[in-house]
Amino acid sequence: MRVTEGGVSLSVPGESTDGVEEAVFYNPRQELNRDLTVAALRAYREREPRAETYLDAMTASGIRGLRAAADGWRVTCCDTDGEAVALARENLAEDDGTRVIEGDANAVMHAEAPVDVIDLDPYGTPMPFADAAFASARDLVCVTATDTAPLCGAHLQSGIRSYSAVPRNTEYHAEMGVRILLSALARSAARFDVGVAPIVTYARSHYVRTLLELTHKPTAADAALEELGHIVHCEDCLYRETSEGLIADAPDTCPNCGGQRLLVAGPVWLGPTRDRGFLEAVRGEVPDSFGTASKLDELLSELAGELDEPTHYDQHKLCKSWGLPANAMDDFLGDLRAAGFSASPAHYGGTAFKTDADVAEIRAATAPNLG
Numbered sequence: 001m002r003v004t005e006g007g008v009s010l011s012v013p014g015e016s017t018d019g020v021e022e023a024v025f026y027n028p029r030q031e032l033n034r035d036l037t038v039a040a041l042r043a044y045r046e047r048e049p050r051a052e053t054y055l056d057a058m059t060a061s062g063i064r065g066l067r068a069a070a071d072g073w074r075v076t077c078c079d080t081d082g083e084a085v086a087l088a089r090e091n092l093a094e095d096d097g098t099r100v101i102e103g104d105a106n107a108v109m110h111a112e113a114p115v116d117v118i119d120l121d122p123y124g125t126p127m128p129f130a131d132a133a134f135a136s137a138r139d140l141v142c143v144t145a146t147d148t149a150p151l152c153g154a155h156l157q158s159g160i161r162s163y164s165a166v167p168r169n170t171e172y173h174a175e176m177g178v179r180i181l182l183s184a185l186a187r188s189a190a191r192f193d194v195g196v197a198p199i200v201t202y203a204r205s206h207y208v209r210t211l212l213e214l215t216h217k218p219t220a221a222d223a224a225l226e227e228l229g230h231i232v233h234c235e236d237c238l239y240r241e242t243s244e245g246l247i248a249d250a251p252d253t254c255p256n257c258g259g260q261r262l263l264v265a266g267p268v269w270l271g272p273t274r275d276r277g278f279l280e281a282v283r284g285e286v287p288d289s290f291g292t293a294s295k296l297d298e299l300l301s302e303l304a305g306e307l308d309e310p311t312h313y314d315q316h317k318l319c320k321s322w323g324l325p326a327n328a329m330d331d332f333l334g335d336l337r338a339a340g341f342s343a344s345p346a347h348y349g350g351t352a353f354k355t356d357a358d359v360a361e362i363r364a365a366t367a368p369n370l371g
């Protein structure tokens with residue numbers, strides 16, 4: 001069948017039943033991820049006009065490469081699967097600027113280096129490909145991770161193995177995944193004297209996506225490592241605090257409730273997960289014709305408005321732990337602001353919010369208007 005996305009048309013094996021596409025090598029659920037990537041590539045080229053080469057390291061149907069090529073990028077697509085490669089070749093007109101290679105992404109990244117932008121979109125964890133990406137990319141590494149259970153600590157051992165860090169299963173599981181992934185990527189990049197700065201990062205229920213701008217300098221790698229630290233989380237009262245550095249500095253008991261059920265996660269990335277100026281530039285590059293334009297605009301605006309605090313709270317979980325009913329989110333956040341704290345919604349869900357108040361301060365500021 002033919003699929004049209006972002007103004008390009010491609011052929012994919014499969015069929016459309018009642019408007020629902022069931023295609024091999026093409027996942028319509030990742031359209032927002034691809035729309036955002038194309039808009040970000042446009043915005044990035046304004047920032048770094050020299051950038052011109054894009055490696056779609058796990059290409060499947062070739063859709064990412066095709067969309068980047070339509071925007072003038074010199075594109076190399078790669079996949080290990082012979083059928084995917086044949087399909088991508090059918091979809092992309094190979095010429096001087098566009099090639100499709102059958103091969104392992106790690107080998108192709110090294111062979112093609114330097115590449116301005118490398119996009120990793122594997123099944124599951126991207127970590128087996130991270131070293132080659134940071135060794136080979138000049139400007140930007142874009143990463144999708146779909147192994148959300150290991151990333152958030154639900155599959156603890158798998159998370160430890162993949163990310164050389166200890167993720168913990170908390171109520172901010174998607175953000176745990178974001179910060180574990182960024183930490184592992186920063187440490188991978190540092191091996192090559194490369195510093196990473198996340199310019200866009202977001203989580204959806206089934207994946208985390210981040211775009212990392214690179215600086216090729218040992219001092220930049222050191223600066224990125226300085227963003228790492230640990231999260232201490234109390235399972236009883238949902239108190240949390242962070243400690244900077246690669247060695248965890250955790251209290252024995254919860255400073256808020258005295259409980260002993262403390263979880264320590266890390267090393268995690270505690271720094272900013274996006275560049276607000278870049279988010280605005282990306283927003284300006286999303287045409288109405290993109291299939292996910294309105295959802296993407298909403299996401300980009302949520303990301304821009306979100307506070308930098310490293311963990312969000314879930315209003316319903318907090319209220320439940322206090323034995324009080326939840327009220328409207330706007331009123332709840334308004335009470336925090338009226339008490340002198342910063343507060344913002346967080347893109348992780350409708351009841352997710354960020355604040356610089358701790359759990360006791362949140363309760364004192366909001367409880368009088370609950371129930």
Ligand SMILES: C[S@@+](CC[C@H](N)C(=O)[O-])C[C@H]1O[C@@H](n2cnc3c(N)ncnc32)[C@H](O)[C@@H]1O
Pocket residue numbers: 025026027030034057058059060061063064078079080081084103104105106121122123
């Ligand atoms: C999630 S799909 C890619 C989807 C595609 N980027 C898109 O946006 O539609 C993952 C692809 O990675 C390929 N793959 C798996 N291991 C690989 C490797 N070591 N090197 C290159 N490609 C690989 C698979 O064959 C599969 O086509």
